[in-house]
Amino acid sequence: MSKMIKGHLVRNNLTEWLSYLENIHNVEIELGLSRIAAVAKALNVDLTSSVVITVAGTNGKGTSCAFLENALLAQNISCAVYSSPHIERFNERLRINRAEATDDAFVSAFEKIEAARGDISLTYYEYTTLAAFLVLMATAPDVVILEVGLGGRLDATNIIDADIALITTIDLDHQAFLGDTREAIGFEKAGIMRANKPVVIGDTNPPQSLADHASAIGAQPYFRHHDFIVNTEASGTWQWGSSRNQYSELTACHIPQDNVASAIMVLDLLATKCPLTLSSHFINQIIAATKVAGRMEKFSFGCDVILDVGHNPQAARYLATQVQKLSYPCVHAVLGMLADKDIENTVAPLLPVVKHWYIGTLNVPRASAADNIAQYMKNAKQVNCFDNVSQAFKMAMENAKATDLILVFGSFFTVAEIRRLLV
Template identity: 40%
Template sequence: MRDASPSPLDAWLSRLEAAHPVGIDLGLERVAEVARRMGLLDGPVAGRVITVAGTNGKGSTVAMLDALARHHGLSAATYTSPHLLRYNERLCLDGHEADDATLIAGFEAVEAARLDGEPISLTYFEVGTLGALHAIRAFSPEVAILEVGLGGRLDAVNVLDADVAVVTTIARDHAAFLGDDLEGIGREKAGIMRAGRPAVLGSSDLPASVRSTAEALSAPVHALGTAYGVEREAASWRWWCDIGQALRGLPDPGLPLDNAATALMALQLAGVELDETASRQALGSVVLPGRMQWRGAWCLDVGHNPQAAAYVAGRLAERPVAGRTFALLGMLGDKDADGVIEALAPSIDAWVPVTLEGERARSADELATRLEALDQEVVHCDVSPAQGAAWLEAHLAPQDRVLVCGSFFTVGGVLAAWAARAQTETDDRPSEGMT
């Protein structure tokens, strides 16, 4: 029988979730003071720091940056959020998830610092970020790649100065915190830029405020489509830029090529001389769970806003099937459900809405009402992503496929159910030699 008591890491995470009165509390004053007490601001935590902000494309850009750095022989650390199955996913050192002891040591260092003097209250994300930076400093990688959690200017990640700042895309999301004005959102995301240091603009459709922020800081701007870009070739693609050698014969990593080009540009600006063979190997090796992740006839993608959904719909359209395409959709209540549904609709034949847990959750019944109002076919509603997936598995025809989408919680719920089933099957399998 397995021990049902929480692990030390789970106990820490539960404690952190309850420690601050609100889950999201944007601002750098508190987190910067604790970082100062921890000595994180006394010197660099890595040889180079690349910070990535944006509405969509952050995770794929970070994953490709990490693979490219390591295939060029550099030690690398990444910090991302949120996670799908395990908190450990958020911090990776040379491609390996941090172990529980490393994470707990970081939490303990943050706790000691925040109580060293006038106590300072921190959010779950703020403690996690400072703990990760503590671990990264101890690891001392040649490059640290940090993903902004929300916004940019006031996000805890921005407590460190980026040597290279990357803004991937700008769209409406997290309106309660960032508002609906794209120019204002652009200024917040561009807040990761630093005076005189390179800024990489990873989309040709960014608000003017992003470039104007860089120009006000005299930060050299390297924009997709003008300073670097993508040219498709017969069975591969070519990366070009205005300050270095072009790279040919690059493989499709299964992630947006604009993000791949942006990762190459950012790494070059971090002082790495790009090698064509290493770049091919890196891009051919990238695996990013929950982003256009295929498992048989199932595609899983965490996209939760209309821009991300439109990208997914386009990729599905490139892979037509003889059967029907079902969408298992679960979304949080503060997301633009109608916009996501409308973006996905051209590639979806029928829908299975599911309920997510938590105070921000949206019920399957509410999603079904929205779907039907938009003339979409709802074939089933269920109480959780796992239950919805089980229903679909029992009702799919051999030529059908499924898109699992709408939230990290939706994709994570299905992946967790599959992992639990695989573990049960392993546990139930007779040991060698038993009859």
């Protein structure tokens, strides 16, 4: 088991605490539940006063959580969402009734964890996840939505039993931790399932490992195309149906429609636990209201700029499809990625769509150098490399015409750096 040494300095504010947490563990990612579970037991962590929804998947977690959150709050059901990573502020990771948790709330939680953990080593993510749980215990919202950070089975959020689980999509990402096949990754995501509890599976072609695990533990699966169905209507709207309910004339979504469809199934199940009333009109209101920072987020900044945190092949395929639909005469792409990502297959879907590439090196330890990313673009029309993504974006702005699009993608870090320039 990894060791970390307790610091002797007094940490007075959130910034000092986060700096401490970034430096006390010798690895950034260390999967496993034994460490966090032991500290959680010492702290008597208990979220059973809330209905817990746990959301896992390769893509679509954040947008699914946002749709669920908006629907619950619109009907005065108190709701908290825990997610990661953040884009601008650490406090974004925990919002309660749409308000970010305060610095003081986190600091108080960190102090309790530090006093309770003894010699047990915790990663930054484990430590901050425990802190979120302590804040949630104190606020006790009606519903808690937990977004899994990595995988599912061994993710820190999985020490909490989900009343309803949602698995969005399964594709290749984080292969070093989760396996290099969809079946293996599906098994890891399936770890959030619980016996006799519902799990919504939104992937339109789910790996068999999901059904096998649900059967093995006695979970109650709801599969897309089988237990809930989406159809396009003649008017261009769409309808959602299950054996219990049907909602028609649903409008176009700002976030991926597949994620909305899965979230509706979750809400349909949740209506048996909360005073929640669904209708086509209500769902359309939530569709219109749900936009998420860094997910096909559009700005006008001399020309149109779209930010998207997509950083794996599945996300890139979706992104390429959406950009093609917009029919811009010329697309400029600003790209920065982490070295442990599948760069070649993430870039490939966008090569036919993007005319000019501006590649920057992210200022984080796991970053891929710009010239390394460029080697996967041998068939690209024009490629320029920069020391950072801000320089890359500046050059894209100088070259783009008013009718062009600048697409910024590849990592949460890429979007965060450029979003600060736009907001």
